[in-house]
Amino acid sequence: MSTAGKVIKCKAAIAWELKKPFSIVEIEVAPPKAHEVRIKILASGVCHSDEHVLSGALQFPFPIILGHEAAGVVESVGEGVTSMKPGDKVVPLFLPQCGKCVPCKHRKGNLCIKNSIGKPTGLMADGTSRFTYKGQQIHSFVRTGTFSEYTVVDENQVAKIDAAAPLEKVCLIGCGFSTGYGAALNSAEVKPGSTCAVFGLGGVGLSVVMGCKAAGASRIIGVDINKNKFAKAKELGATECVNPLDFKKPINEVLFDLTNGEGVDYSFEVIGLTDTMAAALMSCNENYGVCVIVGAPPTASEITFSPLHIFTGRTWKGCLYGGWKSKESATKLVKDFMEGKFTLDPLITHTLPFDKINEAFELLRTGKCIRCVLVY
């Protein structure tokens, strides 16, 4: 019997309050409104941004359904949806691509004006939610809320993908892989033969390493306070790794020493801390170095620094979703994955049933996993 047009009751992991475990409960998911899509989620990766909401570093309203790195199948579509139909495999996106606004039409733009970044209401564009628990409204993280068996997203925030794609792998294209890989290729535009430093070797940082390698960098220096991350980083392309805790001097000075006093050509901050954002800036060449902030800054954080650090010529920039135009690029990245242009397997260290979401977060917090994918 078709569920289209009806409320669906299903399991979801609700975060009721800061720093507390999720509880898996039965929620109600409303049908998609016009230009929305209801998706049966089949796999969802756990990303550190989800944990940043739980810890309070990124402020969002509770109770909330987190999760933004997923893949699933369209269950039903709202009025006016033309880009997909029930049964299509899809990847939800935390950044929209309407295709009509100025950033969408700009050659390099990807911050569609319909985005909700910096406006963390936890609600859809119309100010309501499709999730309820016993009638109480539940918020949805970045309008994706994928830690639920069903979710509703705007048509602009979902990409149709290859029908043969393995969902438990390509879910990483919804955030971690694309964010890191694109930071190197699109935002930094790493050049062959260059030297790169990647601060933070989690799932996103390792994807930056993969992007630097794909762009032909000849030296890729991984930086992490957890030395257990080094072996995987080297497997994916890091030529050497350093642990800031092994040195008395600041890590930016260590990187200058390692590069004959030149600094690296490109540095990437993939941790989400203001101190490492400043250290990454000061690690790149003072004249032509480029530093890219990939990690989301904690809500309301600020950095004070001497303008001299950029006056001499450095470029300091950031990017969301690796600078990719989300909807068209996610489709294309899945195609590239299917054609063997890159691998996702080394990033997926754990796969757990959805019910074990609290275990998955513990693995992330303790640095034991790169990516833990929940399967539903």
Ligand code: COD
């Ligand atoms: N110095 C060096 N390394 C550090 C330090 C430090 N001071 N502190 C932590 N680390 C290392 C950790 O040991 C770990 O290996 C790594 O940094 C972080 O890795 P993970 O696996 O915990 O995190 P990721 O890779 O899943 O994600 C990290 C991001 C910061 C990239 C992520 O949280 C984020 O901000 N993503 C981008 C923002 C975004 O677009 N979010 C989606 C929508 S809001």
Ligand code: ZN
């Ligand atoms: Zn993420």
Ligand code: ZN
């Ligand atoms: Zn747009």
